[in-house]
Amino acid sequence: MTRNHPFEDDRPIAELRRAGKRYGAVTALDGVDFQVRPGEVVALLGPNGAGKTTAVQLLLGLLRPDSGTATLFGLDPRNAEARVRIGAMLQISKVPETLKVREHVDLISSYYPRPLPRSESLALAGLGGVEDRLFGKLSGGQKQRLLFALALCGNPDLLFLDEPTVGLDVEARRALWAVIQGKSREGRSVLLTTHYLEEADALADRIVLIRRGKIVAEGTPSEIKARAAGRKIRCHTSIPLADVAALPGVRNARRDGEITELLAVEAERVLRELMSRDRSLSGLEVRGADLEEAFLALTNSDDPKEVAA
Amino acid sequence: MSTLAGERNMWRIYSLEAKYELFKMMRLPMYAIPTLAFPLMFYLLFGVAMGGRSAGPVSVAAYLLATYGAFGIMGVALFGFGVGVAVERGQGWMLFKRATPMPTPAYFAGKLAMVLLFGMVLTAALFTLGATAGKVQMPAGQWAALAGILIAGAVPFGAFGLAIGSWAGPNSAVAVVNLLYLPLSFASGMWFPIQALPRFFQALAPWLPSYHFSQLALGVMGADQGRFSWVESAAALAAFAAVSLVFARAGYRRDEGQTFG
Numbered sequence: 001m002t003r004n005h006p007f008e009d010d011r012p013i014a015e016l017r018r019a020g021k022r023y024g025a026v027t028a029l030d031g032v033d034f035q036v037r038p039g040e041v042v043a044l045l046g047p048n049g050a051g052k053t054t055a056v057q058l059l060l061g062l063l064r065p066d067s068g069t070a071t072l073f074g075l076d077p078r079n080a081e082a083r084v085r086i087g088a089m090l091q092i093s094k095v096p097e098t099l100k101v102r103e104h105v106d107l108i109s110s111y112y113p114r115p116l117p118r119s120e121s122l123a124l125a126g127l128g129g130v131e132d133r134l135f136g137k138l139s140g141g142q143k144q145r146l147l148f149a150l151a152l153c154g155n156p157d158l159l160f161l162d163e164p165t166v167g168l169d170v171e172a173r174r175a176l177w178a179v180i181q182g183k184s185r186e187g188r189s190v191l192l193t194t195h196y197l198e199e200a201d202a203l204a205d206r207i208v209l210i211r212r213g214k215i216v217a218e219g220t221p222s223e224i225k226a227r228a229a230g231r232k233i234r235c236h237t238s239i240p241l242a243d244v245a246a247l248p249g250v251r252n253a254r255r256d257g258e259i260t261e262l263l264a265v266e267a268e269r270v271l272r273e274l275m276s277r278d279r280s281l282s283g284l285e286v287r288g289a290d291l292e293e294a295f296l297a298l299t300n301s302d303d304p305k306e307v308a309a
Numbered sequence: 310m311s312t313l314a315g316e317r318n319m320w321r322i323y324s325l326e327a328k329y330e331l332f333k334m335m336r337l338p339m340y341a342i343p344t345l346a347f348p349l350m351f352y353l354l355f356g357v358a359m360g361g362r363s364a365g366p367v368s369v370a371a372y373l374l375a376t377y378g379a380f381g382i383m384g385v386a387l388f389g390f391g392v393g394v395a396v397e398r399g400q401g402w403m404l405f406k407r408a409t410p411m412p413t414p415a416y417f418a419g420k421l422a423m424v425l426l427f428g429m430v431l432t433a434a435l436f437t438l439g440a441t442a443g444k445v446q447m448p449a450g451q452w453a454a455l456a457g458i459l460i461a462g463a464v465p466f467g468a469f470g471l472a473i474g475s476w477a478g479p480n481s482a483v484a485v486v487n488l489l490y491l492p493l494s495f496a497s498g499m500w501f502p503i504q505a506l507p508r509f510f511q512a513l514a515p516w517l518p519s520y521h522f523s524q525l526a527l528g529v530m531g532a533d534q535g536r537f538s539w540v541e542s543a544a545a546l547a548a549f550a551a552v553s554l555v556f557a558r559a560g561y562r563r564d565e566g567q568t569f570g
Contacts, residue, residue, distance in 0.1 A: 060408045080314035083410035090408065092401025098336035103329050110325045111410045113316035134336070147405075154410070 010037050011074070013085075013158055013189055014059050018068035021054050021213075028054040030213040031068065036158065041180065041190040043200035045224075046210035052193035053091065055210070056162050059191070060088055072158070084112055087156035089147050089164050097136030101127055101146055104135060105153050112154030124179050125149035126172065141172050148176060152183075159183060161192040165199060177202055201225065231267035234259055234285040237278045247273055259283070314410060322412060326419030334389065334423055344388055345431055348381030351500070352435060357442045364502050367532045370443030372502060374435060375526035378459045380499040381431045383490060383519060386463040389424040390470030391477065391486040398564060399479025421467055428463045432456050447530060455529045462522045465550035469518070472553040475560025493519045503534060518549040 012035035021029040029051045036042050044052045057063040058070040061077030072082035095104065102118060109115035122128050125145040130138065135146065144167050151159055161180070165173040180190055180203050194200055200207045201221040209217040209224065217224060230251070236258050237244070244262060245253035249270050253262040264270040267286060274281055334340050356373035364372035397403045406416060436452065439445040447455075470486070477485045494500065496510050497519035503510065514520040521542035527533040528542075537545075 062404060062408055080410050080412070081312055083408075084313045084317070086408075088405070088408040090401065090405050092405050094400040095402050095405070096333050096397070098333045099329055103332065107325050107329050108409055110322045111317065111412075113313050150405075160408075 012036060012071075013038055013073050014191060015071050016055060016058060016065075016068065017071075019055070019058055019065045019070055020067040021051075021058060021063060022066055027213050029058070029065075032210075032213070032215055034208060034215065036189055036191050038157075039184070039187050039189055041184045041192070041203055041205050043204035043207045044191065044193040044210055045195065045197065045200045045207050046193075047195055050210045051213040052210055053162055054213075056088075056090075056160055056191065056193060060086070060160060084154070085157045086160060087151040087154050087158075088160040089151035089162060090160075091162050091166070092147070095135055095143075095147070095150075098134055100132055100134055101138070101149075102131040104146060105131075105149055108150045109153045112156075114155055115153055116155045118153070121149045121153040124152055126175055141168055144168055145172065145176075148179075152179075156188070158189045158191070161190065163193055163195075165194070165196070173199075197225075230263050230265050231286050231288060232261070233264055233267060233270065233274075234261050234283070235274070235281050236260070236283040237274060237281045239274065239278050243277075244274070317410075319412070323415050323418055326411075326415045327422035330419040330423040331426055334393070334427070340388055340392070341427075344381070344384045344427065345434065348377045348384065348431060349434055349438060351380070352377040352438060353442065355500070357438065365504070365532050367530050368443075368445065369502075370439060371445045371447070371530055372527065372532050374439040374443060374445055375455060375459075375530065375532070376499040376502075376523045378432060378435050378455070379462060379497075379519070379523040379526045380494045381435065382428050382459050382462045383466045383494060383499075383522070385427045385431060386424050386466035387470040387473070387486050387490050388483075389427065390420055390467045391473035392470075392482045393420060394471060394474025395477045395482030396479045398474070403564075417471070421464070424463045424467050425460060428460045432459050451529050455526060458525050458529060462526075462546070465518060465522070465546045465553070468550040468553035468557065472556035472560065475557045475564065493517055496520075497523050499523050518546055521545045521549075 014036040016029075016032050016034040019029055019032045019034070020027070032051070032055060034044075034055065044055060046052050054063065058065050059072060059077055061070070061072070061083075070077055072079075073085060075082040077083075099107075101122070105118050105121050109118065109121070115121075116124075118131075119128075122131055125148045127142065127145055127149055130142060135143065138146065144164075148161075148164060151161065159180075164180075165176055168176065177199070180192070184190060184203075184205075190203070192199075192203065201224075204221060207217075207219060207221055207224045208215055237260050239260075241253060241255045241260065244250060244260060247270055249265040251263040251265065253260065255261070262270070271284075271286070352373060356370050356377060359369045362369045394403075397406075403416075407413075436456070473485055473489070474482060496506070496513055497503065497517050498506060498510075498514070499519065503514060503520070503523075515536065521537065524533040524537065525539055525542050525546075528539050
C-alpha cells in the first residue's frame, strides 16, 4: 500500500482511523475507518444526522475525536502545513456581510502560499461581475457560491465540500459539479458530503455510505447503485408477514395495519410470487425506492462492507 | 527547512486581516454610529454645555473630556471585541476561519488594530470638540499623554470584550455588553464626576477597572481623586486584562470542546 515513489504515492491524504465522536448521549461517529487517496473524489453519502459533517470536521481538525485518530497528509489536521493544502466549504449560516466579494476572496487567499488569481476563483464559482458587491447584498445562491470560491481560492490539493449544493438551483448545481470534475481532472482530491445519490453518482470515484455514525457500504457508484437498486412494493395481502419477509430478494418487509410494505431487489420476481400465493392481493403500488430506503436495505444486509468486491 | 506554510507573506496576512476588519466595522452602522456618536453627543450635552463650571482643579469641559474619552474607548473596545467575536462564533464564521490556514493570532490582531484605529478617530474627534466648543486648554504634552492613555485603554477593555464574546451568544452579546458597559461607566464617574456620586459608589469604585481607567486619564490634568497612584491603577488594569484573557481562553477552549475538545 505504501509505495515510496515521490510522486506516485497513494498513501491516504486524509484518514480517519477507528474514529469515534460522541455528543453527550449521542454517538455521532462510531469507530469509523475512512480514507481519501490522492486524486480521488469521495462522496460521503447519508441522511441528515448520519455523521457526515462530524467526519469532515474531524478531518479538518475542528473536532477532536474521542477515540481513534484523524490525519491530513499524515499530519495533525491543525498543522499549518496540512491546512495550506486544503480548502473547505462548511455549512455555516453567515459570513461577515459588510465585506465585498473580492475582499473576502483576497483575505482567504492571503492565507495560502500559492493561491489562484482572484479572477479565476470568482469565475470558477460563477461570481464574475459581482466582485464589488457586499456579501449581505448577494442572493442566497451567490452566498453559497462565495463559500465555494473561498474553498477553492487557495488552490488546495484537497477540497472539503460539506453539502455544497444545498440551496442551489439546478443550473448552479450543475455548474458546481463541472468545477469539481475539472478539479478532479487536474488531479486534485475532493471529499464531499451529500444526501443526494444523484450527486454522489455524478461526481464520485468512490461512495461511502454512512448511517448512524457507521459506514454501512463503500464502493464505486455503480456498485452502490446496484446495491441500492430496488422497488418499494405496497399491497394488501393475507400472506403472513414472516412468509413475505422470507421470499428471496425481499428486504425490510413490514406491516402497518392493512398495508404490507417491502423493499424488493428484483421486483418482478417478488410480485409474481406474491400474486401466485395470494389471489386476493389488492391495493398494489410499486415505485422506485428512495435513498432512505436504499439505506435501510443496505443497513440490514449481512455484510455491508463487502460491496466493493 | 523550507515549508509550504513558510512561503506565505505573514505581513500581508496580518495587514489584510486588520484592513478588512476595519472596513467590515466601518460599514456596519450598528457599530460605527453608536460607538462614535454617543460619547461625542454626551460630551456636547454635558461637557460643553456645563463647560464653564469647575470640577476640582479643572473645568467641567476638561474633566469630562477625560472621562467621556474613557467611556468612548470602553465602548469601542467592548462592542468591537465582545459583539464582533460573539457574532462570528455564533454564525460559524470562526469555525470556517479555523479550518483555513489563517494564523490564529492574526484574527485577534486584526480586531485589536481595528479597535485601536476607531479609538484614535474617536479621540481625535473628542479632542477637537474639547479644544473648540469646550475651550479646553492644556500643554501639548498633556494632550499627548491623555491621548496615549485613552487609546491604550482599548487593550484591557478589548481583552474584557473578548472574554464576553467568547461566552455570549450572538443574539445576547449586545445586551450583555450594555449591561456591563453602562453600569460600569456610570459607577466609575465617567458620566458625572465621581465626587458627585453617592457614598456607595465611592466605596465600590476602587474595585472597578473602569474607575482606574478614568482616574488614569484624569491624572494627566491632576484631576484624579488621588486615592491610587498611577502605578497602582495601571497594575489594576493589567491584572484585569490578564484575568479577562484567562476567561477568554477558557471560553475559546469550551468552544473547541464542542467543536475541538
